[in-house]
Each structure stands twice: as structure tokens, then as C-alpha cells.
Amino acid sequence: MQKRYPFKFLDAYTREDSDIFFGREEEVNALYEMAFQTDLLLVFGASGTGKTSLIQCGLASKFQSHDWLALNIRRGSNLNASFEKALREAGGGDPQSDRVTPSQIEGVTSSHPLNSLDWLDEDWSSESPTTTVSQNLSPLARSLKAIYLRHFKPLYLIFDQFEELYILGNKAEQETFIATVKEILRVEQPVKIILSIREEYLGHLYEFEREVPQLLRKKLRVEPMHLDKVKTVITRVGALPDGNIRLQAAKEDAIATGIFDKIKGKEKTLAIELPYLQVFLDKLYLQTTGDDSRQADAMFTVAELEKMGDIGDVLRDFLDEQVLKTAQKLQQKPETIWRILSPFVTLEGTKEPLSEQEQCLRLSDTSPALVRSALESFSNSRILRFTEQEQRYEIAHDSLAKQVHAKRSDEEIAILEVQRLVKSQVALKAETREYFTEKQMLFIEPYLPKLSLNEAEKRHLNESDNAAKRRKRNRARRSQFTYTAILAAFVIMVGLSWWAIQNQQDTQNAIERIKLNQKINTANELRDYGDRYLALPKKEEARKTYQAALDTLGEHKDLELYQEIKHKIESIK
């Protein structure tokens, strides 16, 4: 019987690997308990802690096969579309199109009185005489019911790498997904949802939790690999009856501690990442046996471990080595090969799955043949993983993605930022999409020749450019108009001021005139009284009254009345 190689390298453990999956019993048991306490479970932890393996291997193998129907869903290009696809493939196609026809049923011919089998889709659970036809169920509820009836197993919807919804998805996609989850939680069939997310993205779940308050009620944090767990893994791998790894007798503990210390290096940390452990163990195996087929027996000894020397960053070294090998094989510069890997990593340094076609589009200045060869080479060296279902390639692990990201130049990062800016705008519905501002266009323009854009993106950029130009013209026009308007306003202001002053003068004159008239009237009245005193004759009183009339007129000595009264005073003397 062929012995088993017990390491998974960068692949996640699955149900079939339960006999080589060690050191996670506590977390698996906790997760299993939670599965009976909620219909919505959140698994979170740092990258490289083994969340996927914990669910797909640990939890899956705790359930008996008749109690576990798992649908593993990755975002792909859109999480909601990927989910619908997964449901269809699991037998949840629209019952309308999946309906039984009489010819499919033995004994029921087209002339048979019971040739209509619509009743199979009716819901009789209420026992009501009037049936509720399942067509009244939403397509999602109908789909989940169809899957359940096909298997009679509780359905576990596992959304792995859920952070992709927030890294790569847009608002509309997120909102649709939240609505879907709310609906799933209401269906009558036994359906549970497991979301696996990197812990640094937990904050993005704020909106989700507001809509689904139970989201964070049952959650499990997956801890990184501490020394005791690493010891469990190493010693149990070494004791596997059908495994091809053995540990030097009585040195199991020293070997496990040595491996842990070498991976940890000079870092002041109490834990290591799983991918590092896996890659290290693989490297140790190859060093010990030199057998690329990984079939030979290996004895891990302290001496063999010592030979590994100061290994530094094992993952970075592995990646460098593979890129160099690929470059030599394809007779290219390493930089070219790094550039081919780069689009598989987001700006945040996480994985971004891409199809070959999408990859070629992004690398328009690289020949498709070279892209294809590089993709094949990376698949063989296990840096890239190809998913048949999605027909996409992706970096084997986020830890590798982080390494690729670290290799990027400033220009490359800028190009990616521009690419994301363009894509995020174009992904919006036409009615909510906005043109890029001039400032944004100034940022985008230098990188335009290096961008691989699809038609919609090119169109949007053109329209944005035109809009920016229009805005500029309009602004110039607006400026000219503004100057004219300001000048006109100035002139008007001057005119108005002059008019106001004039107006004020006239008013003042009018007031003066009124005041003078009032004085003249008073003086006239006093003159008349003076005239009466003079007729009595009371000359002195007449003189005083005339004088009062003259005082009233004041300085208006030019008036005829003034002169007249003055004469009268003089005549009395």
C-alpha cells in the first residue's frame, strides 16, 4: 500500500483529509456546538490561521455524511451570481423548468387523467383545504426547498473569503447579499449559513449587522498556531500509521520546537502562520528525501532540521525561487513574471481570482501565449490554483498574495489604484455613475497607456474627459460672463449711488423748502399781528412783533417779505 504524504502545502484541508488534520480539536468542537445554536455562524481570524480548513475539514468531518450538505461559495465576479449558480448546480434550479412531465413518469401517458403533476410543487404543510402553491414562494425559497427534497440533508452554505465582498464588491452587491441572507434565515428547510472572514474586515460588517442583528451573536475566532498546537501537528503526523514521515525517536518535542523557532525567526511572536508551517515542512521533506513525487519515506531528525540553517522568510524565498524558475523556463526577465502575477493580488494585498481572459485583458502589452504559459507554470508550482467551477485562477493563499504585493513598484500600485477607480465607477448603475473630476482625470491620464480597459471603461473615461472639457469651457464662459456682470454691476452701483445722492439732495431741498414756507407763513402771521398793533396804535408791541417775524425768517434776508417787515420797523422809528 502506498504511504501517504501528510502535508497539504497551500491547499485547504477537506473532509477527506480528516485523518491528517491535527491540533484543532478544541475549535472544531466549539464550532460544532455553535452549529446547533444558530443558523448564522461567523468564523474570523487573521490570514493564515486555517479558517477554511477548520470548516471544510474539521467541522465537515464532525457531521455524518447524511447530516451535512455543504455548498462552498466564493465570490467569483459577483457573490450573488455565484450563490445562484451554486444553488442551481446543487439541484435548486427553478422548479418551473424542472417540473415533472407526464412522459417522465412511468404509467402516466399524455392521455392519462392525471397527466398534470403540478401538485408535486404544492405546499401541503398547512393541511389547509386550499393549497398554497409553491410558486408563491420566492425563487430563492423554492430553490432551497428543491435542494432539500433532493437530499433530505441540512444545507450548509459556506461563504469562504467573505471579505472579498468588501474588497472587490460594490454597495449594490453587498445590499443584495444582505437581503438574501435575511430571506434564507426565514425559509422552512434546515439551512445554515457560515461566513468566513479575515478579522481585519470585521468592521465592514457594520451595515450587515444592523440589518441582521444576530450576525455577530455566534462567532468563533480562529487562533494562529501556537507552539503547543504545532507540537500536536508534528508529533501526530510523525505517528500516522500510513504516513511517510517519521520523527527521530525521543526527539519529537525538540523537532517540533525547532521547526516552530525556525519559522518564527527573530519575530517576537507566540504564533506562526499555517502556510509557513506547511511550506517549511514540505521544504524539510524535500531536503531530507530529494523526492519531488513525495512518495519516499522521510525521517525528520534534529540534525536534518539543523541543516535548514537560517531560513529567513520561507514563503518569500519560495515565491522568489518559483518566479525565477518560471522566468528561466519561459526565457523572460523575472520582472515580467512578477508583472503577470501582480493582477491576482488586490491593492490591499489579498487574492483576486481572475480568468485567463481577464488576465490577458489586464496585461494587454503581454502576449496571451506568454500569459498562458506562466499561468500553467504557476499552477504546477502550486502558486496559483485553478478552480474548474469558476474557470478562474487565484493565488494559493493570502500569505503569498501579501508577498506579491510587497514586490510591487510605486508605479504599479498607482496603476492598480487607477484601475480600481475606473472599475468602481463603471460598476455602478448608469443613473448613479458620476464622471471623474478634473483632479481625478489628472491622476488617471499619465497611466492611461498602461491600463487595460474594456469598452465600457474606455467609454466612461472618454465621457469623463469630454465632460471635464465641457466643464472647463463652461467655466471659462462663466468667468467671462462673471467679469461682464461685475462691471455692469459696478456701473449700475455707481449710477444708483449718484441717483441716491441726488435723490437725497432733492429731499433735503424739499425739506428746506417746506421749512422756509413754514417760516414765511409764521412771519406773515406775525406781520399781520404787527399791523394790528400798529393800527391801535401800540408801536412798541408792533415793533417787537415785526422783529419776531424778522427773527423767524432768519437769514433769508433776500425775501420780499423780509424787506417789507424791515421797512415797517424802520418806519416806526
Add this chain to the structure above:
Amino acid sequence: MPTETNTSGKQNIVIQRISDSTITLNVDGEVREIHNQLAELKALLQNKQAQTVQYADKIYNIEHIDEANFGFVTGKKAFNEYLTKALIEAIQADCLPAQRFLEKVSAIEDWETQMRISDKAKEIIAYSFVGVIGIQLSKLMAIGKEDFSEAKQRKYIEKCLHIAKRSLDLINFSLLSRLWDAQNEQPRQFSKDQKTALAHHFDHPFEPSLDEQFRLLAVLHRIFSQKENALVFPLPELENFGVALEADSILSQVCRALKALNEKLDKAQYDLLDCFEAEKQLAELLAQFHFLVHYNMASMKHIGYRQIREEAPHYLHRYTALGIDSKANLDAEKINYTPEPGHTDAVLLFRGEDYRDSINLSPFVIDYNALTFEQGAKICFFRSSDIADGSLDYVFLIDNSSINIQMTGTLKPDTDYNELMMSNEKWKNLNIDNVVRDFRLARRTLLGDDALNLDDL
């Protein structure tokens, strides 16, 4: 693994291929083809003076094959076909959907062989049978749908046995619960045999066999039937169940047959024919308990109290309905605002939709999640007790795993309840202790004062 390793006939006859219409055999190196009919196969074996025939690493004794299980061997009859047809017919008088289904398929011959149609029948069965049994039946359907394997055969027989055991448990526990309540109101004297059977239930250190469960049911039924006891059956359908509990009744034979299958399973001496046998016996057993489709189960999660000035007090019952469609979300819990109090941490069995007149199955059936303040239900049935340490062993219905419950001694004579309930952990322990306490109370009430006092342990 083969159940019979020696071919007793003179010829070596191996089935090579089976199609819908023919069977291709290798008879001592000579290839023969016959019609896919048992009569022709038997005639061939008789002709060759052979007793056994080999098919897919298994050797079958032709005497053990009949028309009913022949289709099972040849793969013509699928798992669950017999059970589905038998059960849908057995419950039709009690279940409107089953009745309507049978009306619809009355003109379709062998409808149970048409997967799409039989799935509908399976759905009706799983959703109609009382809570936990319905869930178990759905699991049996799931196993039946899996690809053929050695593990499938074992799981299938195991699940049939589990369903049979839990069905008998459910009936027994409801009778015990009602009897316990009745004894509290007015103590009755039981005969020595009756006391022995009851003591066996409370004190047995291993899971009782189906035979023992049947005997307990018979004893309990006799106690309830004795006029001088003036007891009312918790399930009215049990009133006329006496005939079914006689020594040679169908139910008695079924229990014996299932016990025999259990022994075969323990010795790993089962084959495909045993899967069919298990299915047939389970169908017979559940047909006897067809009335269980009228019943529902619920787990009481929490009871709140509300009284406002000048109004009568009211209670807010929060409970989870137990069945395939029960959910584990807080907002999926059902609510009943009622002036009537209720038992907290109770698992209830009731007829129809109203649980007011229900049977509290606790502490024989517990919801572990309710005791530990968790959402969702984790229903466990009492399996055995350990007289040595006074602990109780429960079986978690979903995975048949064992849950051991021990007295934690949280409540002491000087314990301040207010302080105790400030700590969730202590409160959980108190709930667990209450299960053990209730079990001991039930035991003492039913067995009398002369029974061994477990509180002294």
C-alpha cells in the same frame, strides 16, 4: 463484509450484471442470462443444486430472498421505497396531506419507484410525524439517497433502530411523566413486577434494548389500564393499545426482529437484506404509532412575567417548535402571551397546535440548549443512569452522541438565590442540577420510599 463466507451449494454462481429486465450470471465459468425475476433465479439455483449466489462481494442464501426483498438485492428497489409507501398509507387516516397524496397517485402504478413523486411522500412523512421523529425520518431518507456503500448499509440499519427506539422512548416517557404527576396527587400502589420494571428503567446502566423498552411500555400500559388506578392516558390513542402490546402482537414481533438486527449490527454481520428488513420492521412499528402525526413538540426556552396595575398578571412564554422546520434564531422563537404560567426548561408533547394541555417530558427528554441559555434546540433523550456516581446519560438525537449530566452541587442550603442567578454559569449549573433532581424526584415518587435513595450518593 460478507455475512456468509461459505457457499453451501456445489456450484459457484456469481451475478455479474443486473439490468431492469435481465440478470447475467457466471455459473462455473459459463455466462448465463435470465430474466430479472426471482422465480427464474431460484429455478436456476435449484437446477444447479446451489444454495447461495454471490453478488458484489456478498454471498446470499437463496432461502433468505423473497419477492419483497429481491428488488433490494438487484438494486431495482431503492432504499426507503417500502417505508415511504407503507407509512404514507398508515397515516392517511390521520393526515390530510397523506390522504390527498394517495388520491393523486391512485392511478399511478408503483409511484414509490418514481423518485420525484416519492420525494413528495417523504416530505409529507417527515413533516407530519411528531417533531423529533420527523427529523430522524428525514435523516433516514437522506441516508437512503446516498450512493451505495458499506457505510451506508450500516448507517441505514442504525438509523432505523434509532428511530424505533426513540419512538418507543417517546411513548414511554409520556406515560412515565403523566404517572409521576398522578402519583404526586394521589399515590397508588404498584405490583412487585411493575415496580421492578419501573426500577429497571430508572436504574439501568446501559441503554435498554428494544425488547426492554417494549416490556416497559406494556407495564406502563397495564398500570394506566387498571381501573383502580383511575389514570388518564396522556395520549388518548393509547387507550385501546392493549392488543398491540400482547406477547405475540405485531409490535412485539417487530421489537424482537429489530433487536435481532441490533445484535447483527453489533457483530458486524449485516448485509443488504438486513437493510430491507430494518426498513420493513420500522415501517411496521411506525404504522402502529401512526397517531403520532397528530402530535407536536416544543421546547420552552424562557418564561417572563408581566403585571401592570389593576390588571391580572401575564406570562410571556418563549418557545421553539421542534421539527424539521425549527430554526435556531432568536427571532424564530415563538411567543405566547398568556395568563397561564408554565414549566420552564420543559420539553412539551401535545396534540394539535395548543400546548396548554401538554405533557412535560422533562427530565426524560431535555433541551440542553435551553438549559444553557442557547438558541436552537439540542434535544436529548434519557438513556441510562450510573448508580455509582448518580450521573445521567442522555443521547443527543442528531448525532447519537452521549451527554453525561452530573449533579454540580451548585445549590447549597445557605445559597443566596439572588447571588447565584447573577452568574450565568452558576445558573446553568443550577439548571443541570435541576434535571438530576427532577429525575431523582420522579424515581422516588414512582418507586416509593423503599427505593435506593440516590441523594445519599
